[in-house]
Amino acid sequence: MSEVRPPDEPDAGTPGEPSIGPPGQPSANPSPVPADPPSPSDAEPTVETRSLYRHPLAGVGGAIMVAGSLMLLVLVAIDMTSGGHNTYRSLVTYVAMPSVVLMGAVIFLLAIRRQVMNAKRRGQKVQFTFRVEPSNPRYMRSLWVFLGVGALVFLVVGWSGFKGYEATDSVAFCGQTCHKVMKPEAVTYEHSPHARVLCVECHIGSGTSFWVRSKIDGMRQVVATLTNSYPRPIPTPVENLRPAQQTCETCHWPNQFYGRKLVTRRYYRTDQQNSPWTISLLVNIGGSNTRTGSQEGIHWHMLIGKKIEYLAADEKRQVIPWVRVTRDDGTVTVYKDPSASGYPDPDDPETEFRVFDCMDCHNRPSHLFLPPAVAINQELARGTISTDLPYVRRVGLDLLNTTYTSQEEAAEKIRSTLLAYYEQVYPDRVDELRDKIEAASDALIRVYENNFFPTMKTDYRSHLNNLSHFVNVGCFRCHGSDKVSDTGEKITGACDTCHTIVAQGPSTDTSELDNDLLGLEFQHPVDIGKQWQEIRCTDCHTPQEGY
Incomplete structure (x- = not known):
């Protein structure tokens, strides 16, 4: 940077020789009268070249950039040669140190701006020149050093930015950086069926817009963590999750949902002997079988061509008084609870209907808190x-x-x-x-x-599981409820709609159980007669008690 500065004020000149003659008389040899000095506007401006580091802040900013870049190089080398993954090392290397380099650059630029503003206040002109002097060896050496260091810093900062991006998208960052805050989610994730699926694949998914949105929301969460103002428990982000079609269905293909699955569950009574009770059932997963053309089972809800919408009366979507089903042929059936209130008006054009997807049943695929x-x-x-x-x-x-x-x-x-x-x-x-x-x-x-x-304040009572109808109402939110259509039709609540009991009895050995592949009527482990047909499982197996 160079500044054009006005010349110094002209000297007053040497005084004339002493006058000869009487006082009051003109000198016989008077001194020549000096001419008026040229005005500053008529003077040729001189150019003074100043170093960008002349201002102290510029030196500080430059030093921070150089030191930060060198430290960044060392940390990158350590990270690349060290075995295993360390969350804090990644954060320091690829987030903290690039931030230090960036801070140095900001200070450096502020110092330049300050120099420019000071020069303008003095009425000086400021000119930035970028001259190449190939004939000047000293200049060329400095130029090559500048370009080399600049390229190196650019590559290192770019690489560290990419690694920082990877670090913030890692499971370790999501679950371990904020130990106390995210510990429930991190622990349950490690024991879940999706323990090999990255957090971001479900919570963010692909696409720039959702990534940016998640990072902006993450800043709010960081502030809440630092100020200890985060909610307890951490609420499930049901409103912010991407549609299941953009996350779940990238692995679980709806066109291949078909068949039945044999499931065997062992229960134990609360008597002195802790008596066992085993039940085996065929879970009618169903779906759309492209080979046979059949459409059936639990995944009927997700069939292409069908659409299920509902309105909930609570934030956790545990009370569903209104359901609308649109079938392949375009027919529409609305089921509603005539006694329900407190839910959005379906006739209001501004009402947003929830479109049924995977997460309405599989709402805890990776963070399941067992009763x-x-x-x-x-x-x-x-x-x-x-x-x-x-x-x-x-x-x-x-x-x-x-x-x-x-x-x-x-x-x-x-x-x-x-x-x-x-x-x-x-x-x-x-x-x-x-x-x-x-x-x-x-x-x-x-x-x-x-x-x-x-x-x-997190356990199975704060984070309900909708998959099943034991402890939490789950399926009973819609099935076997009081919702009816205009024609009096109810949503079925029959047990064999979703599963068929093929064996049951008081033993852990399935060969000793009563069995029938065509299906058995459910038998309660404790003899309660036919009461199980008149009440829901959750009327006794309550969320408050967990059994």
């Missing part, structure tokens, strides 16, 4: 909790449903309370059962740590 009954049944079936421990299922349910302030407190009290129970109720057997009590304590603590997060 105590389900989790303990799994541990009993695996043998990590022994059925030889009297009433262990009942006691375990009570321990898991107890309110604790932290996972550490839960671990301590679960272990001490379980041992105290058997010492008090079965003092003559406690030594015999001690190892099994210890193993059961370990299993219950593991269940709690994987599904209950008291500091975030």
Whole structure:
């Protein structure tokens, strides 16, 4: 940068020689009278070349850029040669250090601007010149150094920006950077069927617009984390999720939804023997079979050509009083609960209808918080909790449903309370059962740590699971409800619509069960007669108790 500056004020000149003659008389040899000095406007401006680093801020900014770039090179080399993945190393290398270099560049540019403004205030002209002097060896050496360093910094910053992009899209960044905030989601993700699917593939998906939107929303979440103002529990982003057609269906192809799946579940009663009850059923997955042309089963909801819309009366979409079905032939049927209120008016042109998709049933595909009954049944079936421990299922349910302030407190009290129970109720057997009590304590603590997060107020009660109708209403939100069409037709609630029971009975050995491939009528593990036909499962198996 160079500035055009006015010349210095002209000297007053040397005084004339002393005058000869009497005072008051003109000198015999008077000094010549100097001419008027030229005005600044008539003077030829001089050009003063100033270094861009003349201002202290420019030196600071340049130093930060150089130091940051060198440090960035070192960190990139360390990251590329180190084994394994370290979230904090990636954040420092590809997010923090490029930000430092960028900050130095901003300071440098501000210093240049300050120099320009100061020169203008002094009435000086400012001119930026970019001259190439190939005949000047010193200039050419400086030019090549500048171009080389600039190219290197550009490549390093570009590479680090790309790696920073990758780091922010990684599972480790999503789940581990904010340990306490996202711990429930991170832990349940690791045990989910989608543990090999990146978080961003479902929460963001492909496309620039959703990526930018997610990063902008992420800034808000970072501020909430820093200010400790984030909600507890973290709400499920049902309004912001992309349509399932753009995420789920990139792997799960609707045209290939067909067939039936054999599922065997083992349950245990809350009696002294922890008596088992096994049920095997064919789940009628169905869908659109392109080979046979059949359209049936649970995935009938997702058939191409059909459309299901609904209105919910609550934010979690657990109360659905209005459903509209559009079939292949264009016929439309509306089912509504005549006694319901508090939901949007379907006749209002501004009402937004929810189009039914995968997430309306599979709402917890990767972050499933198991109810105590389900989790303990799994541990009993695996043998990590022994059925030889009297009433262990009942006691375990009570321990898991107890309110604790932290996972550490839960671990301590679960272990001490379980041992105290058997010492008090079965003092003559406690030594015999001690190892099994210890193993059961370990299993219950593991269940709690994987599904209950008291500091975030998160468990199966805060994040409901719509897949099934055990503990949460799930299917019963629409099926077997009071919604009717104008012709009096109801949405079916028959058990065999979605599954066929092929075996059931009080044993863990399926060969000992009553079986019939054509289907059996459901038999409740506890004899309650025909009451199971008159009430819903969730009337007894409540979300509050988890069993």
